[in-house]
Amino acid sequence: MPQVGVIMGSSSDESVVQETVNILEQMKIDYEVRVMSAHRTPDKVREYALQARERGIQVLIAAAGGSAALGGTLAAWTTLPVIGIPLASSELKGMDALLATAQMPPGIPVACMAVGAWGARNAAYYAAEILGLHDEQVRQAYEDYRRELRER
Numbered sequence: 001m002p003q004v005g006v007i008m009g010s011s012s013d014e015s016v017v018q019e020t021v022n023i024l025e026q027m028k029i030d031y032e033v034r035v036m037s038a039h040r041t042p043d044k045v046r047e048y049a050l051q052a053r054e055r056g057i058q059v060l061i062a063a064a065g066g067s068a069a070l071g072g073t074l075a076a077w078t079t080l081p082v083i084g085i086p087l088a089s090s091e092l093k094g095m096d097a098l099l100a101t102a103q104m105p106p107g108i109p110v111a112c113m114a115v116g117a118w119g120a121r122n123a124a125y126y127a128a129e130i131l132g133l134h135d136e137q138v139r140q141a142y143e144d145y146r147r148e149l150r151e152r
Contacts, residue, residue, distance in 0.1 A: 001056040002032040004127050007048070007074065009037045009064035013087055017063050019117045020085070023124030027141040029131060032057075038069035041091075045070065049077035059127045062110070063120065065089025068097035071110040083126055084110045085119045 004024060008017045017033065021062035024031045036044045052060060060078070062071035063085040071084035088094030094115035102112040111126060113119030125142065132139030 002030045003057065003061045003131055003138075004029055004031040004061060004124075005048070005052055005057045006031055006033045006061045007045075007063070007070060008033070008061075009033050009068075009070045009087075010089075011035050013063050013065070013089070015122050016087055016117055020061060020063070020124045021122035023121055024127070027124070027128050027138060027145070029124075029128060029138055029141075036070075036075040038064070039067075040075065042047070045073050046077050049074045049080075052078055053080055059083065059130050061085065061123045061127060063087055063123075064101075065094065065097045066098040066100075071101050072104055073106065075104065075108045075110050081130055082110045083123045084112050085123050086112065086115045088116055 001113045006020055022128050038045055060074050060080055060082045061072055064070035065087035066089055068086055075082040086094050086097030098115050101110055104110045114124045128138055128142040132142050
């Protein structure tokens with residue numbers, strides 16, 4: 001059963017989202033990946049967010065560029081933690097997505113990672129930190145990773 005739902009706004013975002021997936025796999029965190037758009041398929045996003053908790057998902061990761069409404073739309077429909085990955089998909093090179101993800105209204109938070117691949121990796125690590133609060137295996141995997149970083 002997936003613990004993390006990874007949602008991207010477009011299939012063209014797949015190469016960056018693969019960075020997230022790689023880390024989740026290294027940490028042995030169960031996940032699922034979906035493509036849905038806050039603008040093109042808003043009903044699909046709403047249904048996904050409303051059903052995520054009952055399906056066992058504990059954290060949502062939303063990767064989107066441009067107006068980056070995906071993270072906020074998910075957060076509007078669920079109280080699960082939402083982690084946003086702003087993507088550089090427009091002429092503004094991700095600054096628009098960064099600001100849209102970071103500037104959520106009070107009460108509907110979305111954790112905002114860095115633009116692009118660094119943010120995609122950190123989204124998975126942040127999900128591991130959240131899951132590790134109640135999942136000993138995930139906590140240990142993340143702590144092992146951090147220890148390896150220090151030793152390098």
